[in-house]
Amino acid sequence: MRKTLRNKGFLPGFGMTMGYTIIYLSLLVLIPLSVLFLKATTMSWEQFVGTILDARVLASIRVSILSSFFAACVNAVFGVLVAWVLARYEFFGKRIIDGIVDLPFALPTAVGGIALTSIYAENGWLGQYLAEWGIKVAYTPLGIWVALTFIGLPFVVRTVQPVLQDWDLQMEEAAATLGATRWSTFIRVILPHLMPAVVTGFALAFARALGEYGSVVFISGNMPLKTEIVPLLIMTKLEQFDYAGATAIATVMLVASFVMLLIINYLQWRINKFDAAR
Amino acid sequence: MSKKANPIQAFWKQFGFIALAVAIGGCSSASNTTPSASGESKSTQAAVELLNVSYDPTREFYQDVNNEFAAEWKQKTGQTVTIKQSHGGSGKQSRSVIDGLEADVVTLALAYDIDAMAERGLIPADWQKKRPDNSSPYTSTIVFLVRKGNPKQIKDWDDLIKPGISVITPNPKTSGGARWNYLAAWGYALEKNNHDEAKAKEFVTSLFKNVPVLDSGARGSTTTFVERGIGDVLIAWENEAYLAVNELGKDKFEIVNPSLSILAEPPVTIVDKYADKHKTREVADAYLQFLYSQKGQELAAKHYYRPRNQEVLKAHTPAFPQIKLYTIDEWFGGWTKAQKDHFSDQGIFDQIYKP
Numbered sequence: 001m002r003k004t005l006r007n008k009g010f011l012p013g014f015g016m017t018m019g020y021t022i023i024y025l026s027l028l029v030l031i032p033l034s035v036l037f038l039k040a041t042t043m044s045w046e047q048f049v050g051t052i053l054d055a056r057v058l059a060s061i062r063v064s065i066l067s068s069f070f071a072a073c074v075n076a077v078f079g080v081l082v083a084w085v086l087a088r089y090e091f092f093g094k095r096i097i098d099g100i101v102d103l104p105f106a107l108p109t110a111v112g113g114i115a116l117t118s119i120y121a122e123n124g125w126l127g128q129y130l131a132e133w134g135i136k137v138a139y140t141p142l143g144i145w146v147a148l149t150f151i152g153l154p155f156v157v158r159t160v161q162p163v164l165q166d167w168d169l170q171m172e173e174a175a176a177t178l179g180a181t182r183w184s185t186f187i188r189v190i191l192p193h194l195m196p197a198v199v200t201g202f203a204l205a206f207a208r209a210l211g212e213y214g215s216v217v218f219i220s221g222n223m224p225l226k227t228e229i230v231p232l233l234i235m236t237k238l239e240q241f242d243y244a245g246a247t248a249i250a251t252v253m254l255v256a257s258f259v260m261l262l263i264i265n266y267l268q269w270r271i272n273k274f275d276a277a278r
Numbered sequence: 279m280s281k282k283a284n285p286i287q288a289f290w291k292q293f294g295f296i297a298l299a300v301a302i303g304g305c306s307s308a309s310n311t312t313p314s315a316s317g318e319s320k321s322t323q324a325a326v327e328l329l330n331v332s333y334d335p336t337r338e339f340y341q342d343v344n345n346e347f348a349a350e351w352k353q354k355t356g357q358t359v360t361i362k363q364s365h366g367g368s369g370k371q372s373r374s375v376i377d378g379l380e381a382d383v384v385t386l387a388l389a390y391d392i393d394a395m396a397e398r399g400l401i402p403a404d405w406q407k408k409r410p411d412n413s414s415p416y417t418s419t420i421v422f423l424v425r426k427g428n429p430k431q432i433k434d435w436d437d438l439i440k441p442g443i444s445v446i447t448p449n450p451k452t453s454g455g456a457r458w459n460y461l462a463a464w465g466y467a468l469e470k471n472n473h474d475e476a477k478a479k480e481f482v483t484s485l486f487k488n489v490p491v492l493d494s495g496a497r498g499s500t501t502t503f504v505e506r507g508i509g510d511v512l513i514a515w516e517n518e519a520y521l522a523v524n525e526l527g528k529d530k531f532e533i534v535n536p537s538l539s540i541l542a543e544p545p546v547t548i549v550d551k552y553a554d555k556h557k558t559r560e561v562a563d564a565y566l567q568f569l570y571s572q573k574g575q576e577l578a579a580k581h582y583y584r585p586r587n588q589e590v591l592k593a594h595t596p597a598f599p600q601i602k603l604y605t606i607d608e609w610f611g612g613w614t615k616a617q618k619d620h621f622s623d624q625g626i627f628d629q630i631y632k633p
Binding site for chain 2: 056124139237
């Protein structure tokens with residue numbers, strides 16, 4: 001019975017929907033991005049490689065990827081925690097907290113960057129206490145990580161929350177009747193079910209952080225070889241009207257992001273299969 | 279423009295148009311298609327619109343200029359003129375125009391950003407010779423802003439390279455203002471060392487060793503110095519320094535004038551391609567001429583830009599003390615050369631930061 005239903009979607013046939021999907025994606029994503037590639041082809045191969053292998057560009061790629069990765073890792077852990085609290089408990093002010101989670105989405109990133117900088121600078125509210133411990137945040141790689149964590153948080157919370165809200169409590173009851181402790185129920189029953197959503201949230205937060213410019217330039221200090229991010233270097237190329245150089249870097253980042261997202265999607269697919277097989 | 283760039287240009291043309299349409303809340307009526315008549319019949323002619331694409335700190339100045347000019351133009355010709363403004367980093371604004379934002383006039387921070395338009399055929403190559411004073415109706419210079427009482431006793435460029443002094447200046451790779459700062463320091467070192475380039479490079483290298491933060495724009499640097507309390511001295515445009523002192527309190531900061539600095543010449547020009555397309559050349563020309571007039575010069579002085587008109591300058595002398603100034607053409611061979619030598623990739627500024 002279910003089988004016959006599955007082959008008949010509610011929308012018109014596969015051909016129509018697929019056609020629309022391709023057109024829609026082309027107009028919004030593929031055509032603008034292919035222009036990037038076209039622009040990059042105005043350089044010779046040597047110029048292209050020379051641009052990418054420049055010490056400052058390589059350093060900025062390292063800074064961008066590492067800080068985005070660590071920011072996404074931290075969000076993957078604490079985002080699940082926030083989603084857990086929002087999905088499983090009723091408490092006063094829950095709606096407000098739920099709204100606060102989305103703020104990094106809605107704020108212009110520059111506003112977020114300026115706010116974070118003023119709090120974490122050495123004369124800021126938090127910065128002054130951290131400075132006593134010898135921890136500098138603003139104008140260091142740590143500051144970049146703080147900004148990227150800030151913008152990535154909603155992604156993980158919003159992907160994990162619906163899964164937790166639809167979670168069937170009978171699973172936990174079943175685990176309890178079979179003698180599982182709460183901890184092992186969480187680790188062996190709940191977490192595997194959450195994993196696909198967590199990985200999706202992680203991927204989104206990571207990809208978003210790679211391209212983040214507005215909030216980071218205020219808190220990073222933009223020191224060459226130390227705290228320059230890739231988008232800033234793209235801007236410096238544009239300042240010199242070096243469109244080709246800018247698009248060369250952008251192209252490399254684009255391909256790198258795409259490959260990383262593919263890998264993450266593949267992992268997710270593996271997790272899903274593994275989950276289904278159990 | 280190579281053939282390959284056509285799709286991008288077309289795309290930006292569309293996009294720039296949309297952005298413009300959104301920015302002014304409807305379709306631009308600047309492309310006035312009524313045939314331009316002679317001065318007498320202007321009153322029967324439809325209202326005209328100009329787009330002035332400028333850089334960041336000129337916002338308040340051009341608001342005043344636009345009001346005054348519109349009143350004057352109305353009185354002279356009977357025609358109503360509305361001037362739209364657009365502001366942003368000088369380089370970014372120049373790219374917008376190159377990518378199809380149809381500015382009638384541009385008023386930017388440095389000639390290099392307008393040279394880039396000439397290279398792409400929007401304006402003639404000799405644009406800077408078309409108006410008096412290098413096409414710069416107002417000038418500025420580079421000064422220091424220090425904390426009240428000047429606790430570190432900073433008097434001149436030499437004090438900036440002392441160990442333990444923290445200097446705030448933006449990144450010359452992303453900020454036009456920062457390039458003026460850098461060249462001012464370089465020029466001072468040249469003058470001091472009988473124009474020995476190696477010595478100048480040494481000087482500027484030690485100066486940037488004292489810079490803890492390179493903000494991406496001039497306003498960002500001002501914020502870092504003023505709000506975050508970082509640094510002992512901010513290198514800044516004279517007009518920005520005045521704004522900082524006046525807006526944030528004379529009890530917190532003071533301005534220090536170095537013994538020698540650079541004459542910063544923010545240039546203005548008509549964008550021929552678009553002014554002709556919109557048939558706005560006449561009014562655009564009058565608009566830029568207005569900047570040279572007595573009234574325009576007064577307004578420049580009011581907003582702490584140095585007027586070219588000597589009488590107006592004298593009238594505001596306490597605000598604009600005598601500093602020995604040199605121009606970029608004298609010592610650096612013009613903007614395009616300076617840009618190539620110092621700020622291009624692998625240029626001298628990049629070498630300063632080589633590990």
